[in-house]
Amino acid sequence: MEPPIYYSKAEFIETDTGNKVSRRATIAGPQNIILGGKTIISTGAIIRGDLRRTGPGHAVVISLGRYCLVGEGCVMRPPYKTYRGNFNYYPMKIGDHVHIGANSVVEAAQIGNHVEIGKNCVIGKFTIIKDCAKIADNTIIPPNTVVPALSLFAGNPGRFVEDLPESTQEMVEAQTKQYYTRFQPLER
Amino acid sequence: MPPSVRYHCPCLSNSPFPPPPHLASSSYSFHPLHELFFCEECDAVRCNRCVTVEVSSYYCPNCLFEVPSASVRAEKNRCARNCFLCPNCRNTLSVVPSDPPDSGDGRLAVPVSSLNEPPFFLYCNHCRWDSAEVGITFEKPTGLAAQLQKFEDSAPDSLEFERLKEHFEPFIRASSLSSSTNLSHPAAHPSSAAHSHHAHSTSITAAASAALAREIPGVSKYNPLSRSTSSRSTTGKDRSVNKDEMTEYRSRLEISKASVSGSGGGETDVEFMRHLEDIGQVATLEQRWVNSWATPLQTRELKPLRIPLHSKRSKRCPACTHILIKPEQKAQSVRYKIKLVAANYLPAITVALPHAQRLMTELAKKSLGKSTSAAAADDDKSSLSDMHAGKTYPFHLALSNPLYDPITVRLSVQRMHVSTAPSTKESGSPEKARRPPFAVSLPTSSFSVAAFAEAWEYEDDEDMFGADDSEDLPGRGGRETDAKGKVRTVGVLEKRANVTLVGGEVVIGKEARGNVKFNMLVSYTYRSDDPSPEGNEADEPSKSPSKAGPEVKTFAFYTVVDLGQIIPREEPKADSEL
Amino acid sequence: MPPIRDKFTIHSKAVVCQDVELKGDITIGSGTIVHPKATIFAIAGPIVIGTGCIIEEGAIIVNRRKEVMRIGDDNLFEIGCRVESPSVGNFNTVSTRARVHHTIRLSSYCVIGAGVLLVPTEDQVLEDYTVVYGPAADQRTWSGRGKVQEADLRRKHAEYLREMLPKFNRLRRGDGT
Numbered sequence: 001m002e003p004p005i006y007y008s009k010a011e012f013i014e015t016d017t018g019n020k021v022s023r024r025a026t027i028a029g030p031q032n033i034i035l036g037g038k039t040i041i042s043t044g045a046i047i048r049g050d051l052r053r054t055g056p057g058h059a060v061v062i063s064l065g066r067y068c069l070v071g072e073g074c075v076m077r078p079p080y081k082t083y084r085g086n087f088n089y090y091p092m093k094i095g096d097h098v099h100i101g102a103n104s105v106v107e108a109a110q111i112g113n114h115v116e117i118g119k120n121c122v123i124g125k126f127t128i129i130k131d132c133a134k135i136a137d138n139t140i141i142p143p144n145t146v147v148p149a150l151s152l153f154a155g156n157p158g159r160f161v162e163d164l165p166e167s168t169q170e171m172v173e174a175q176t177k178q179y180y181t182r183f184q185p186l187e188r
Numbered sequence: 189m190p191p192s193v194r195y196h197c198p199c200l201s202n203s204p205f206p207p208p209p210h211l212a213s214s215s216y217s218f219h220p221l222h223e224l225f226f227c228e229e230c231d232a233v234r235c236n237r238c239v240t241v242e243v244s245s246y247y248c249p250n251c252l253f254e255v256p257s258a259s260v261r262a263e264k265n266r267c268a269r270n271c272f273l274c275p276n277c278r279n280t281l282s283v284v285p286s287d288p289p290d291s292g293d294g295r296l297a298v299p300v301s302s303l304n305e306p307p308f309f310l311y312c313n314h315c316r317w318d319s320a321e322v323g324i325t326f327e328k329p330t331g332l333a334a335q336l337q338k339f340e341d342s343a344p345d346s347l348e349f350e351r352l353k354e355h356f357e358p359f360i361r362a363s364s365l366s367s368s369t370n371l372s373h374p375a376a377h378p379s380s381a382a383h384s385h386h387a388h389s390t391s392i393t394a395a396a397s398a399a400l401a402r403e404i405p406g407v408s409k410y411n412p413l414s415r416s417t418s419s420r421s422t423t424g425k426d427r428s429v430n431k432d433e434m435t436e437y438r439s440r441l442e443i444s445k446a447s448v449s450g451s452g453g454g455e456t457d458v459e460f461m462r463h464l465e466d467i468g469q470v471a472t473l474e475q476r477w478v479n480s481w482a483t484p485l486q487t488r489e490l491k492p493l494r495i496p497l498h499s500k501r502s503k504r505c506p507a508c509t510h511i512l513i514k515p516e517q518k519a520q521s522v523r524y525k526i527k528l529v530a531a532n533y534l535p536a537i538t539v540a541l542p543h544a545q546r547l548m549t550e551l552a553k554k555s556l557g558k559s560t561s562a563a564a565a566d567d568d569k570s571s572l573s574d575m576h577a578g579k580t581y582p583f584h585l586a587l588s589n590p591l592y593d594p595i596t597v598r599l600s601v602q603r604m605h606v607s608t609a610p611s612t613k614e615s616g617s618p619e620k621a622r623r624p625p626f627a628v629s630l631p632t633s634s635f636s637v638a639a640f641a642e643a644w645e646y647e648d649d650e651d652m653f654g655a656d657d658s659e660d661l662p663g664r665g666g667r668e669t670d671a672k673g674k675v676r677t678v679g680v681l682e683k684r685a686n687v688t689l690v691g692g693e694v695v696i697g698k699e700a701r702g703n704v705k706f707n708m709l710v711s712y713t714y715r716s717d718d719p720s721p722e723g724n725e726a727d728e729p730s731k732s733p734s735k736a737g738p739e740v741k742t743f744a745f746y747t748v749v750d751l752g753q754i755i756p757r758e759e760p761k762a763d764s765e766l
Numbered sequence: 767m768p769p770i771r772d773k774f775t776i777h778s779k780a781v782v783c784q785d786v787e788l789k790g791d792i793t794i795g796s797g798t799i800v801h802p803k804a805t806i807f808a809i810a811g812p813i814v815i816g817t818g819c820i821i822e823e824g825a826i827i828v829n830r831r832k833e834v835m836r837i838g839d840d841n842l843f844e845i846g847c848r849v850e851s852p853s854v855g856n857f858n859t860v861s862t863r864a865r866v867h868h869t870i871r872l873s874s875y876c877v878i879g880a881g882v883l884l885v886p887t888e889d890q891v892l893e894d895y896t897v898v899y900g901p902a903a904d905q906r907t908w909s910g911r912g913k914v915q916e917a918d919l920r921r922k923h924a925e926y927l928r929e930m931l932p933k934f935n936r937l938r939r940g941d942g943t
Contacts, residue, residue, distance in 0.1 A: 026802060029934045046803055046823050046824065049934075050931070050933070050934035051930065052930070075823060075824060075846065077845065081919070082915075082918065082919050087919070087922035087923055087926050088926075089926075105846060107845075120863075122880045122881055124862075138881075140879075140880045140881045155901075156880075156881060156900055156901045157900070
């Protein structure tokens with residue numbers, strides 16, 4: 001029903017698994033980033049796969065699931081801290097059907113499935129966002145916050161506002177799938 | 189606002205008709221489909237306003253610990269582990285160790301080894317408030333609530349509350365006993381009988397209402413000193429009537445001396461206010477009343493607050509008390525053992541204005557390549573769906589069928605003067621007394637919507653939709669122009685999988701203003717080829733009037749369709765003067 | 767106005783990524799880190815940045831005034847913040863997406879919270895340990911407890927970045943060095 005959202009075919013790279021990544025996004029350390037498939041990385045996004053955990057071997061820094069959207073101008077960056085006197089960055093894990101609105105900055109440790117994050121949000125370091133939660137536009141979530149499942153957070157600092165309806169999962173799933181469908185190339 | 193469809197929940201109202209949509213109060217009766225429930229027993233839509241709710245589990249929203257309901261009350265509905273709110277900004281507090289002692293040479297001594305020095309304190313990483321500011325520190329970084337318990341328990345207010353509870357306990361227990369053996373109760377308490385006539389009142393509310401009804405000794409002559417003597421004389425009579433064997437309650441502290449002992453109030457507060465230099469020293473109302481047990485006047489006395497628990501809730505039908513929603517026990521599970529939502533029973537209806545969609549698509553194509561256009565496009569989109577007075581617009585309704593059987597749907601517009609008395613309207617504002625300033629035409633004949641089939645879900649859906657979209661959009665436009673005039677605007681436009689697209693048309697009056705918003709009755713019939721074991725014949729004879737065919741059922745519900753704003757004609761001033 | 771002349775003085779022990787926009791007369795001290803996609807604009811006067819600072823991606827540092835903009839040591843400018851303060855002391859934190867106008871001068875150990883917009887019309891100096899937070903840019907004074915640990919975190923963070931960033935990002939060198 002909804003009209004398509006067009007993107008210029010030349011700007012985006014489409015992978016075998018249907019991920020669409022803008023050439024105008026900054027992807028640092030791509031070898032440390034996993035995209036689940038049918039995930040869209042928009043223009044101007046910055047994804048910091050280079051800030052990896054020290055130590056030998058391969059380290060996944062940021063993983064995103066299926067049907068995710070990283071909006072225009074978003075910054076995705078793993079969180080850091082000192083633990084027992086040692087400094088390190090820690091991986092960021094994001095589930096399926098997660099939409100992140102334009103110009104939001106995410107330094108979460110964990111984001112579940114079916115999560116919606118609005119525009120211009122700041123998600124502080126080591127934040128944990130559980131399944132089917134929603135963060136309203138312009139919300140500032142301070143570091144170490146836990147957002148429980150099926151809850152709406154808003155404000156500065158972000159606080160619980162209300163419980164979300166029981167059918168949130170189905171709604172978000174339909175929405176994210178539809179968004180991917182609507183996101184279509186235009187030759188020019 | 190994009191055009192929208194909301195569904196009516198009658199909420200056990202007697203009137204079968206929804207309120208007229210132009211009344212602001214009507215918004216409470218209409219809900220988005222995904223927020224509604226469906227009771228199979230009653231064959232009716234239910235909403236959050238009418239269902240009955242019960243708590244199925246408690247958990248802390250920060251540490252996500254599931255609190256057994258037995259200990260919830262003892263822990264005062266708050267997390268009894270390590271979770272605290274910042275009294276200053278309501279952020280969650282973290283527990284942190286102290287800095288190592290300052291080397292004193294001015295330069296920061298940055299230690300290389302691990303830092304884990306007691307005492308620990310609570311720290312807000314949003315506003316940088318810390319609990320050491322109010323003298324609260326901890327020896328270990330765990331079990332903070334228990335460590336704080338002694339502070340909390342020794343606070344004058346909680347001691348007073350405990351004392352009150354203790355004082356009233358025998359009375360509450362006695363009245364709960366007497367209300368359980370209820371017979372003699374109303375006779376013995378003639379005054380409280382009037383208050384306890386509600387069938388659902390529990391022992392607590394009965395006790396409270398009895399206490400309310402009782403004469404309050406000493407009220408007429410308020411004097412704390414003479415109170416004990418004067419009240420004794422009156423309670424002599426009371427006792428015989430109320431069987432209230434209670435002794436006079438004495439507070440721990442004389443209220444007149446409370447301010448001296450540091451619990452605020454009286455002269456000390458006046459003195460504080462007199463010497464106030466910075467408004468920030470006074471705690472805000474929110475900090476005092478929302479974030480605090482005691483309600484200190486001064487910012488520097490605010491204490492960290494244990495985080496209030498959240499709950500998961502079951503929901504029941506208000507009519508038959510069958511369960512509609514039953515969540516899984518685990519706090520962070522988003523699954524449900526029972527979930528009867530209306531979206532699984534009623535067709536989902538979305539509405540669109542083709543003229544706005546065409547513009548939007550063009551805009552999307554035009555703005556492509558300008559990366560900064562996102563915000564601007566959003567602003568434009570809202571105005572695209574506006575309609576001008578005195579014009580005619582087609583609109584599209586897409587109905588998708590959630591049932592595994594095909595349905596036959598009939599749509600009709602509720603005429604607005606049906607449900608409201610015209611006389612009251614006339615006496616009200618003259619503007620609203622007029623008939624709705626627009627006329628809606630919908631397909632008059634019934635049409636079918638194909639069954640929902642799981643297979644469509646499993647297909648690579650975006651390929652399917654993608655193909656459809658590309659054929660569909662130009663195709664639709666072509667149809668309209670080719671057919672010379674709008675022959676095909678009203679009626680069934682397209683059928684695809686379990687979605688049927690129908691067209692309607694709205695003619696907007698020349699003097700129209702406000703929103704194009706109308707109530708629409710949707711009735712649909714479906715073949716119920718699995719007769720429910722209870723037997724629907726006996727259960728709902730009234731709900732299935734068209735039961736001529738043995739297995740055909742009909743369900744009808746109201747919706748309100750909001751197509752958007754009407755842009756009035758140029759001369760609005762003259763109009764409003766009239 | 768004469769065209770801005772670029773002059774970058776980058777200490778050999780500073781780490782400045784290639785994908786950084788620099789304009790005007792800029793001096794970057796030892797051990798300071800500038801992440802990719804950061805912007806430093808010395809529009810009018812020069813900008814002098816001390817040692818051990820971290821300037822994250824999307825951060826914008828602008829000097830609109832004629833005088834030299836001096837930024838001290840061990841400051842942290844988080845993602846997408848914008849700072850136009852003519853002077854910044856040591857160990858300050860400007861959090862994610864905070865914006866600080868040129869009328870504000872930061873002393874030391876100040877914290878500008880995430881998303882805070884600080885634009886007073888008259889010149890103002892934030893005293894040591896000032897914390898600005900929330901939608902109304904409320905101010906309070908931090909007790910300073912925990913500052914040693916925070917300094918430790920910042921030093922180790924910079925140390926980590928000096929080692930890790932060159933592995934994944936191309937670096938920029940100063941004119942002279």
